[in-house]
Amino acid sequence: MSTSTLRQQQPKSAFRSILPHEPLDFHKYDDNGYIHLQGAFEPRKKSKSVDDNGPSDNPPPTFLWKTSAKLQQALLMTLKDDYQRFQLPFPVQSIEVVDPSPPYTKVRLQYSTPEQAFRIHTVWRILQLSPHDLLFSNLHTPNEGNHDAPSISTHPCQVTMITSKPLPCNDDSTCWSRSNPPKFRRLLHDHNDQEERSLTRFVYVTGLVNVDLAKQQFTDENENNWFQEDHFSMLQALRDVFGRDVEIFLPSKKKVVPSDDHSQSPSFDMQSCHLGFRSPQVAQRVVETLQGQTVHWEHPTASSFPSITSSPLFLDYVTITQKSRAKQRARDSGTNLEKGEPSRPECTSSTNDITVPGLLVIEDYVTGEQENILMAILTGPQAPWAPQQRNKSQTGSVKRKVQHYGYVFDYQTADVLRDRTITSLSSEGNPANCPPLPAVTGAAPAIDEDTLMDSLIQQGKGWDVLAHLIEKTRHYPFPVPGEESATRTTFYPDINQLTVNQYKPGEGIGSHVDTASAFGDGLISICLNSGIVMEFRKVGSGDVGPPIKKLVYLPPRSLVVMSGPARYEWEHQIVTRRTDTHNGVVLPRGLRVSLTLRTALALDGTPLPRVESNLFPPSWEVPEVQAKKNALMTPDTERDHVHAVYDAIATQWHHTRGKRGVLWPEATQFLQALPKGSVVADVGCGDGKYFPAIWEAGSIVIGTDISRPLLVTSYQADFGDKVADTRKVSPHRQDLQTRPAVAVGDCMSVPFRSKSFDAAICIAVMHHLSTRERRIRCIEELVRIVKPGGRINVQAWAMEQEQESRRRFAAKDVFVPFNAQPKYLEKVSAGQSSHAMPSESDAASKSVAELYSEAYENSDYDEQKGLVIFHRYCHLYHAGEMEEIVRQVAGVRIIASGYESGNHFVILEVMDCDVTVSTT
Ligand SMILES: O=C(O)CCC(=O)C(=O)O
Ligand SMILES: [Fe+2]
Structure with missing residues (x-):
């Protein structure tokens, strides 16, 4: 088989945001400069008012930019040909609309240098340009004053500077690659810290703002502008004094202002931060020059603002704590330190010369919209999670969450449970019944499949979308891998089982060959929300001689088929890691949901009958659920x-x-x-x-x-x-x-x-x-x-x-996240001892958000933003x-x-x- 049949590619959006604390070292970014604009670029027709007879039958919204090329053209007219009218300093070079189809929300702008992109993105934050500003003059309005004229969002676009370059690699003392900054420890004179003082490149600085002076100088409004966008201006001002290539670690928590003093605003509380310099020598020079000095922070773009005057600065050496250092090392090697899992630093590019016969990857098998709605139903309130997750499998305990449709796959016996009538427990805890496979409704529709899917998505009918996706896969002509001309195709019309696996970063699946007697040839897996590297290992290799392995990156929205040798002679696994390395780029894993479609077999090797239903959501009742039928009992x-x-x-x-x-x-x-x-x-x-x-x-x-x-x-x-x-x-x-x-x-x-x-x-x-x-x-x-x-x-x-x-709601029944700040949660729990609050020892090793999230069942946390996430x-x-x-x-x-x-x-x-x- 030629390697070209393995359509592996660099993931589509290999761009990453430039982190706030990262040094602005333009040489390390791309030759060009890039920024992301996020906003509602899709115009809408003004809605008609609803009369008292009830809502009118509003047609689904029509998209005015029918293709991304139209939007791109309109944006080019303003940002390239007419940029000066918007007070922008440079014309854009090119524009890419990131979303494949409407509604368009994300656009990538390319400027000729990273410096230009940086200037533009700084100016943009001040100008607060909205899709309306950029596009309104391009909208076709047939009649002035027509109430049907399209309107477009006046909310300012969000701008982020991005790069396709990975974060700089680390050595032991560098933390530039960390998206969550390390913790620092002051170096004391009366301790054994003397040697470290001369070796560290990190400095603590305090006295950044002379609050008394600032209060006299600032009105509420210009103070807010100064500190807008989460200290963005302050970051730039600090760089003007300490140098562009300094790392700036702002304090993560703003201090609480005493409530009786309304005149003091929280922004002036930013008194101190940590700085990382290139080398201990640079750090020393800065400490010596600036110790006790008063400096002025100029606003990066608006010279009309007063500059901020510091108090006499106090600087002292710090070093990153042992724990941060160890965590960082673990992260760099892709290991989850806390859980003590093995390090797997391999990289996909090292296995390019190996092919797995019978393996085929199809990119973009599902669209972004389909992916959204599938994620919403499969991780939403109606998702039928199976209890098997708590059990041990033959290859270790199944930590990831799973759903089975059609037939249950029992991880203990590594077999499919063929008798669905057994509702009690078959083998130590696993009921053999499970929801049926979602089936398409009625006769084949007159409209084409894509139009139908779009209309189902508009209506929030996620389970129907899943049904249609399964049906499409049964009839999809898969090219036979290894055939030089892609003329021969094969079909998997008997698919009768779906397993949904949900992997959080750090979770995986052990190396295995799917039980040959349980499932037929042709294992299909569709990858949603996050890409992943799947590792294939030739069975028996490694017993003598080195193992024969192939690492394959499966991008989100792709489909992988394992047939023939790939299905029977190669094991597949997903290593437990939080990042994958693909073509030298470190890709952090997100929540990944995969749809594994298989043909479950009867004992005589023929496909089991298809168990399906078009009653959605697929119902599946274990006895305890049945007992709760009373509608008045809180579900x-x-x-x-x-x-x-x-x-x-x-x-x-x-x-x-x-x-x-x-x-x-x-x-x-x-x-x-x-x-x-x-x-x-x-x-x-x-x-x-x-x-x-x-x-x-x-x-x-x-x-x-x-x-x-x-x-x-x-x-x-x-x-x-x-x-x-x-x-x-x-x-x-x-x-x-x-x-x-x-x-x-x-x-x-x-x-x-x-x-x-x-x-x-x-x-x-x-x-x-x-x-x-x-x-x-x-x-x-x-x-x-x-x-x-x-x-x-x-x-x-x-x-x-x-x-x-x-x-935006992806489906009719959804979980809507609520981002909670721990400082508010504390107050609630103070009066109610039901939430176990962090012990001292926990507090040392975990982030605040993680600790609080543990105290509240069913919550998640965002370590970077320090938030606890509840799902409503x-x-x-x-x-x-x-x-x-x-x-x-x-x-x-x-x-x-x-x-x-x-x-x-x-x-x-x-x-x-x-x-x-x-x-x-
Ligand atoms: O998550 C995947 O893509 C693979 C799942 C798998 O191998 C399995 O369930 O047997
Ligand atoms: Fe598998």
């Missing part, structure tokens, strides 16, 4: 991914969202239209965001919510100056806000008497209910507590989001869906419905049921 998904999350994030939620007090105009209008003195129930009131609006409308509110910590914030609210107008009440109502009436309660069984309210609102609650029965029940409860003639306003998130909104369950409503739910409830009519700011709403009127009953 695990809501308990773990709604209730627990809001309890944990209450403080931050109130601080960052509630206080801002952004209310939906439609809901405010509803409240204002109520007769004065109305008694209003706010079901799912959270931190009482709507209370002030209700009081201002002259009504009385009683709130209920299932999250006690959130309710607590509603009456412990700190209504300082920073509270938005929508959250302020006039002085004569101020008394109310310190003592609102609230009760903990479940919206499945609202803790209020029937017919006791004049009105009710239920805002942003229904999208957290995970079954149809529970959504209907919630409406029933609202109708029950409101008097006949009273009104109800219900709002929930819509599947359809506006073009310029950052919010959400069900997104289609236009008309809410109305359909309401129609299942007696005694209520819909008087209005519509769409506003990413939400669907309905306004209901409770009917006089007693009258209805008496007349029949």
Whole structure:
């Protein structure tokens, strides 16, 4: 077989962001300079207003840049031909739209040198150019003033400087390649640190800002501009004084400002940082020259800003801690230090001369959009994870998570469980039943497969997309590897089993040949979200002589087929590592999800019957799940991914969202239209965001919510100056806000008497209910507590989001991440000892985010950003869906419905049921 059949390539987006602390050593970057622009480049038609008869049948959005070439052309016109009009110092050389299809969100700009790209990206941050600025004049507008004229996002694009060059290689004392900076230790005079002082190239510096002076010089606004974009300007200013090739490690946590001093802003708190110089000699020179000196930091681009004056600087030598050093060494060799796994520093390029007969990689087998929606369903709230993950397999314990469809593969016996009727436990813990394979619905459609897939994606129908992908794979003409002319093809029409594997960075699969009696020839694996290096080893090689190995990079969205020798005579494995090295480039692994499609065999070697269903999501019930059928019992998904999350994030939620007090105009209008003195129930009131609006409308509110910590914030609210107008009440109502009436309660069984309210609102609650029965029940409860003639306003998130909104939902049932800052979590846990907080010994070896994430079940963490990530369950409503739910409830009519700011709403009127009953 020729190596060309193995279509291995450099991964498509080999570009990486230049890290903030990295020295700006332009010679080490590419010859050209690159930046990424991120924004909503896709124009949208202005939406028509929704009338009271319910939402209109809005057609799916049409994309105005039909191809990326069109957008590219339009951008070239502004950034190349007309760049001076935008006050940009250089013309762009070329532009590449990174997304393969609309909606386009990411664009790569090439400038002639890295210096140019750096200047441009600095200027861009000041100019805050948006897609509207760049593209509006290029949009075709047939009639001036036409309401259908397309509009385009006015949000400033995000800019990042990028390079295709890997991070500089490390020696023991260099940390340039670390995306999470090391920890430092001061070198003491009265210690055995004298020798280290002369050897270290790291320095601690403090006194960066003379706060007293700064307070006199700065207005709030220009101070914010100075420190915008996370200290970006400050980083540049420091480089002007300490040199371009200095590493700058800014403090990761901003100190908390004493709350009684509102005049002091947090930015001036940046007093100190760590610096890494080229060599100990440079470090010494800087310490000697700048010790005790006062310096001025000039703003990098806007000379109109005052410069910042430092206090007399204090500099001292530091060194990286032993632990950081060891961690770094481990990371460089691709090892996960904590888990003590073996180091595998091999590189794919070293095996170029070896071929694996029968191995075929097809790149871009799935599109980016398909990948998104598949990720959303397979890692989302409806994903049927199998319990096998806790068991030992023949090749070690299965740490990664798996889902099986069609038939279960039992890792203990390394065999397929053929009798699906065994719902009890077959071999030590594994039920043989599992969800059926998703099947395509109905007859073959008249439209082509791609159009059909696009329309399914638009509708958020991820399980149908999976079904179509499986069906496509059954009929795909795979070129027979090794045939010189690619004329001969083969098919795998009997595929009847899917295994979904989810690998976190650092997880893998041991070396194995898939059991020959369990599965037929042709093992197919589709790779989603993150690429990976798969290692193939010729069976028996290595017993005598060196092992024959081939390392193959599988890019995201690719498909790999193992047939013939590759299937039976070579083992495959994914080594447990956090990075892969491919053609000399270190690629950090992300979360990888693979779809392994196989033909499970009966004992006589023929394919087992296909077990499939077009009822989605694929249902699969183990006995304990069946026992929980009562719709009123909180499903695990809501308990773990709604209730627990809001309890944990209450403080931050109130601080960052509630206080801002952004209310939906439609809901405010509803409240204002109520007769004065109305008694209003706010079901799912959270931190009482709507209370002030209700009081201002002259009504009385009683709130209920299932999250006690959130309710607590509603009456412990700190209504300082920073509270938005929508959250302020006039002085004569101020008394109310310190003592609102609230009760903990479940919206499945609202803790209020029937017919006791004049009105009710239920805002942003229904999208957290995970079954149809529970959504209907919630409406029933609202109708029950409101008097006949009273009104109800219900709002929930819509599947359809506006073009310029950052919010996009890939599927109808999703996990939406909430990034929590540990400082807020601490407050919640202080009063409740249920979350085990870090012990001293843990605290030394783990990041704060990791420690907190361990304390909160079902959370992840982002070490780089220092955030704990919670996953909130959400069900997104289609236009008309809410109305359909309401129609299942007696005694209520819909008087209005519509769409506003990413939400669907309905306004209901409770009917006089007693009258209805008496007349029949
Ligand atoms: O994750 C993959 O791509 C391979 C999985 C695999 O080899 C298996 O499940 O047998
Ligand atoms: Fe396998």
